[in-house]
Amino acid sequence: MARTPSTGNAHLGASSQSAAPSRHRSSARVIHDLMPYLAILPTLVTFLVLLGYPVALLFATSLQKFGIYELINHVTTWIGLQNYYEVLFQSPQGLPDFATVLFRTVAFMLVNVVLTIVGGTLIALLLERLNKWVRLILTSSMVLAWAMPAVTGAVLFQWLFDSKLGVVNWAISSLGIFGNYLNHDWFTTGFTTFGIVTLLIVWQAIPFIAFSLYAGILSIPKELPEAARVDGASEGQIFRHITLPALGPLLMMLVFLSVIWDFKVFTQVYAMAQGGPDEQTITLSVYSYIVGISEGKFGYAAAASVVMLLLLLIVLVPYIRRMIKSLEGL
Amino acid sequence: MSRRRSRVVINGIGLLAAFFFAFPVYWMVNTAFKSPDQFQTYVPVFIPIPTLDNFTKALNQPHFFDFLRNSLFVSISTVLLALVVGFLAAVTLARVKFRGRRSFLLLVAVAQMAPFEALLIPMFLAIKDWGYNWVPTLIIVYFIFTLPFTIWSLRGFVAGIPVDLEEAAMVDGASRFGAFVRVTLPLLAPGLVATSIFCFITAWNEFLYAYTFMSETQNYTLPVWLVSFRTFLGTDWGATMAASTLFTLPVLIFFLVAQRRMVGGLTTGAVRG
Numbered sequence: 297m298a299r300t301p302s303t304g305n306a307h308l309g310a311s312s313q314s315a316a317p318s319r320h321r322s323s324a325r326v327i328h329d330l331m332p333y334l335a336i337l338p339t340l341v342t343f344l345v346l347l348g349y350p351v352a353l354l355f356a357t358s359l360q361k362f363g364i365y366e367l368i369n370h371v372t373t374w375i376g377l378q379n380y381y382e383v384l385f386q387s388p389q390g391l392p393d394f395a396t397v398l399f400r401t402v403a404f405m406l407v408n409v410v411l412t413i414v415g416g417t418l419i420a421l422l423l424e425r426l427n428k429w430v431r432l433i434l435t436s437s438m439v440l441a442w443a444m445p446a447v448t449g450a451v452l453f454q455w456l457f458d459s460k461l462g463v464v465n466w467a468i469s470s471l472g473i474f475g476n477y478l479n480h481d482w483f484t485t486g487f488t489t490f491g492i493v494t495l496l497i498v499w500q501a502i503p504f505i506a507f508s509l510y511a512g513i514l515s516i517p518k519e520l521p522e523a524a525r526v527d528g529a530s531e532g533q534i535f536r537h538i539t540l541p542a543l544g545p546l547l548m549m550l551v552f553l554s555v556i557w558d559f560k561v562f563t564q565v566y567a568m569a570q571g572g573p574d575e576q577t578i579t580l581s582v583y584s585y586i587v588g589i590s591e592g593k594f595g596y597a598a599a600a601s602v603v604m605l606l607l608l609l610i611v612l613v614p615y616i617r618r619m620i621k622s623l624e625g626l
Numbered sequence: 627m628s629r630r631r632s633r634v635v636i637n638g639i640g641l642l643a644a645f646f647f648a649f650p651v652y653w654m655v656n657t658a659f660k661s662p663d664q665f666q667t668y669v670p671v672f673i674p675i676p677t678l679d680n681f682t683k684a685l686n687q688p689h690f691f692d693f694l695r696n697s698l699f700v701s702i703s704t705v706l707l708a709l710v711v712g713f714l715a716a717v718t719l720a721r722v723k724f725r726g727r728r729s730f731l732l733l734v735a736v737a738q739m740a741p742f743e744a745l746l747i748p749m750f751l752a753i754k755d756w757g758y759n760w761v762p763t764l765i766i767v768y769f770i771f772t773l774p775f776t777i778w779s780l781r782g783f784v785a786g787i788p789v790d791l792e793e794a795a796m797v798d799g800a801s802r803f804g805a806f807v808r809v810t811l812p813l814l815a816p817g818l819v820a821t822s823i824f825c826f827i828t829a830w831n832e833f834l835y836a837y838t839f840m841s842e843t844q845n846y847t848l849p850v851w852l853v854s855f856r857t858f859l860g861t862d863w864g865a866t867m868a869a870s871t872l873f874t875l876p877v878l879i880f881f882l883v884a885q886r887r888m889v890g891g892l893t894t895g896a897v898r899g
Contacts, residue, residue, distance in 0.1 A: 331718075331722070332718045332722045332724035332727075333724070335714040335715060335717070335718040335722075336714070336715045336718055336719075336730060338711040338714065338715075339711055339712070339714070339715040339734075339773065339777065340730075340733075342711065342769070342770060342773055343733055343734075343737050343773075343774075346766070346770050347737055347740060347770050349748075349752060350745050350748040350749045350752055351740075351745065351748070352748075353748035353751060353752055354744070354745060354747065354748040357747060357748055357751060362751075367751075367754070419643060422636065422639060422640055422643065423640075425636050426636065426637055426640045427633070427637055430637045430640040430641060430644070431640070433640075433641065433644045434640050434641075434643055434644040434647070436644075436648075437643075437644040437645075437646075437647035437648035438644075438647050439881055439882060439885055440647060440648055440651040440878065441647040441648075441650070441651065442881065443874070443877050443878045443880075443881035443882075444650075444651065444874060444877075445827075445830070445831040445849065445873065445874060445877055446831060446833065447831070447833050447849040447852050447853050447873075448654070448852065448870045448873060448874050449650075450853070451852060451853070451855070451866060451870055452650055452651075452653070452654050452867070452870060453650070455653070455654075455657065455863050455866070455867065456650055456653060458861075458863070460668075461665060461666060461667070461668070461670075461863065463653060463670045466668065466669065466670055478668065499646075499647065499650070502647075503647070556739070556741070560741045560743040560744065561743075562743050562833075562834050563833045563834060566834075567833065567853045581743040581744070584743075584744070584746070584747065585746065585834070585838070588746065588747045588750070589746070589747075589750065589838050594747055594750075594751060597747045598747045598748065601744040601745070601746070601747055602744075604741070604743075604744050605741065605744045608741055608744070612739060615739075616735075616736070616739075619732075619735050620732065623728065623731050623732060623735065
């Protein structure tokens with residue numbers, strides 16, 4: 297059985313058939329063994345160089361005095377941990393304390409995650425109980441919200457909540473329960489601005505969570521809840537003792553993902569109010585953008601980004617662990 | 627009787643939820659088709675007498691076709707680059723046993739979780755000398771963003787096709803490469819389409835990096851334009867919503883095509899719009 301390198305169908309282990317491998321064959325063998333590495337080489341270069349370099353540069357920059365002057369003149373001044381000290385204890389003028397920003401970001405993230413997960417779970421349970429047509433209508437509507445690009449969502453919600461001509465103010469006023477909201481400006485306080493950003497984020501995030509959980513619910517054998525129902529279990533008991541445990545791992549994954557997404561979210565927050573009013577909606581990612589790009593304090597912003605990265609890492613460690621475990625099977 | 631009533635109640639709640647999700651989108655499209663006297667009213671018009679004026683106005687904005695061209699160029703190039711590089715890695719991961727495979731998988735998984743919002747500053751410093759205000763820079767950035775997901779997603783699709791099929795073709799005399807091209811590749815088409823769509827949408831929607839890296843107006847992509855739209859047009863909500871509708875339309879169509887495949891793929895990949 298003569299194999300030539302050109303056929304390229306050499307299999308691992310097949311070489312035992314050839315009693316005396318010629319030099320020609322062994323070089324084919326080397327190429328064959330190298331193939332997987334050649335195939336992953338572009339990816340390796342991308343990750344280790346194109347992604348690795350910015351990561352290394354982030355840490356390096358965070359240890360340097362790096363402003364517009366250094367940027368233009370290409371000077372490098374190492375200052376150790378001074379940027380971190382300044383990030384933690386002396387915020388630039390006109391910007392809120394880092395502690396305030398951090399607290400705000402975490403609170404904002406928690407509210408978003410809780411609303412998204414609870415809302416997504418409720419919708420998933422609802423989907424299971426709807427008749428065919430209503431389910432089709434609801435899933436189609438959710439695809440619309442899910443597909444909405446973040447920037448469009450931000451612009452659209454500004455229009456919905458516009459003080460003079462917005463449909464929401466008209467609707468609230470027409471209901472009459474909450475009084476007159478015509479000309480009410482939602483974007484004058486940080487709290488209500490955050491409220492609208494949260495509504496936008498939750499509106500866009502629930503579909504994905506609900507679809508994932510609904511797929512999870514469908515994979516639970518029908519016999520389990522039916523048997524429990526026959527035995528007289530209530531819907532609440534079925535949810536607590538059958539549905540929830542079965543969805544556990546998936547639900548954990550979705551919580552992790554939501555935490556990561558909502559902790560670092562930039563576009564919706566920034567496009568809605570650019571951190572305003574009065575810097576009250578500056579979250580961590582908006583903060584490092586404003587300090588770094590707008591004000592040119594690159595070293596300082598890098599230190600803030602490192603802090604953000606480390607905080608994310610704390611959340612990510614159990615996620616990565618789970619990931620490694622799931623890799624075993626691949 | 628009470629069971630029937632509870633069914634009605636549940637379906638009613640379902641319709642309310644549908645209203646909550648669909649209404650903002652409806653309102654965007656509805657406003658886009660209104661003449662100024664229909665959207666500049668305190669009492670909103672729910673079914674407008676449609677006009678295309680807003681779309682004409684949006685399309686006639688200076689540089690609109692530059693933005694469209696930039697967005698298409700960047701998004702399509704990102705897809706092609708990520709698909710070629712990612713496909714090689716994905717097939718290798720799914721089909722070949724090699725030393726270091728496990729570590730490579732882990733590297734992909736970690737790269738996928740890289741928070742790009744935290745890398746803005748070093749990315750900016752890394753490109754400022756050669757790639758600032760240069761549209762192709764965005765292709766490189768988005769390629770790095772989308773590659774991990776591409777590999778992850780395609781690996782799953784390739785692994786889902788039984789290797790027996792290829793082996794059967796090889797027994798019939800096909801080469802290993804020939805078997806892959808003729809047997810596996812056609813079966814992979816839906817996976818390739820879904821993955822491409824996902825990459826396209828990511829690049830098409832991206833705002834932060836485009837906003838930071840492109841300084842001259844003619845180099846903007848559509849999302850940057852959309853956010854700065856209000857400074858161009860003030861409070862012309864009709865034109866703004868027409869522009870939003872135009873920008874969202876391709877994404878919507880793609881989502882409807884690929885939605886089913888994306889739910890499964892996304893749970894393993896840390897991505898959301």
